Amino acid sequence: MNKTVSIIITLGLVVALGVIFIGGEEKTPAGNNVAIKDGIQYITIDAKGGYSPRVSRAKAGIPTKLIMKTNGTYDCSASLLVRSAQFQQILPQTGETEIDIGIPKAGVPVQGVCGMGMYSFQINFES
Numbered sequence: 001m002n003k004t005v006s007i008i009i010t011l012g013l014v015v016a017l018g019v020i021f022i023g024g025e026e027k028t029p030a031g032n033n034v035a036i037k038d039g040i041q042y043i044t045i046d047a048k049g050g051y052s053p054r055v056s057r058a059k060a061g062i063p064t065k066l067i068m069k070t071n072g073t074y075d076c077s078a079s080l081l082v083r084s085a086q087f088q089q090i091l092p093q094t095g096e097t098e099i100d101i102g103i104p105k106a107g108v109p110v111q112g113v114c115g116m117g118m119y120s121f122q123i124n125f126e127s
Helices: 003-022
Strands: 034-037 040-047 055-059 064-071 079-082 087-090 094-100 110-114 120-126
Touching: 034 055, 040 055
Parallel strands: 040 064, 055 120
Antiparallel strands: 034 040, 064 094, 079 087, 079 110, 110 120
């Protein structure tokens, strides 16, 4: 095998692994998953094959609830840990789980991670 073919194959593998581990296309565009209703902020994140969106922006200083949505979720993203909310639980295979994250402060993100540490999400709070 010549050097050019080896380099092309290696670059292809690096790109493919990058898409797998860093993530490809987001299922839910950032910003479309945050809503305020009756003075409570709701942030919805889909859990299946990872978390979507992986990064969210929300308002600081108002009561906030995280809604984790599952739909036929059988992978490790169903095993969720959100340390700042003292939440560690296996999510239902299909349904919604509401997690109270209190009144977040600006600049203090909330992070969630699957039980295996493979998938994660972050919510950034701004004034």
